[in-house]
Amino acid sequence: MKLPALRRDMVCRQAVELVTDYLEGALSRRDTRRFEAHLRACDGCEEYLRQVKMTISVLGRVEPEDLAPETRQGLIELYRQFLEA
């Protein structure tokens, strides 16, 4: 996300939109410095970034549902049929 070049200070409303770009390393070095400077001075945005990081960590714990034995068997049959075809 591009920031208005002339605006030196970042406001909270902008900072929350830069969180993903920041975590992805997609901000320019200059915008990274401005983002970090804003967070040092802003308790709300600092908490917000930590919440996003926790959200990512929680998402990473969601396991897919186990594969049902009959589904697995069905797929093995599919492979056998494919070989015969």
Added chain:
Amino acid sequence: MSDDDLVRRLRAGDESAFVELVDAHQSSMVRLAQAFVPSRALAEEVTQDTWLAVLKGLDRFEGRSSLKTWIFRILANRARSTGAREQRTTPVDLSDEAAVDRRRFDAGGAWSDPPAHWADEVVARLSSGPLVSKVRAAISELPESQRAVVTLRDLEGLSSKEVCDVLEISEANQRVLLHRGRSRVRARFAEELAKR
């Protein structure tokens, strides 16, 4: 086991190679397909069709991406077109969508209603149980393209490059969708934790 070895074994009729692949990816594939189609049953059907397409298309696997990425891409394409037939698909929405409700900021853009502090609590509360189902619900409520990106990136742990390969989107588009998806899930956590 390298991808080349796996492909060679699959073509030679080595069932254990196929079982290995199914055990590694089937559950994740169904989860990805669910981003695009309205039911789990349909997601399983699309996934099964995908396996057949993968087997028939093995000769076309060139190793430019990993076998996993290649399989996921075939799946995403099939799930997307099945979803479109089921009328669930909405066009990719790249219009403006704020990460945080704008009413939470004052006219100058600073927090007027700053986030409550819960980042340190969420994991403890999560392990207590009920939040887990809320997390699944929050994911299932995401618009499909956000859900697909969040599923691949944050649930499956793929790199941004792999996600772009699977979904055939640009890095910039991937970041926008990831940002919106994560922002929505965070907002759901905030609502949930505020209830207690």
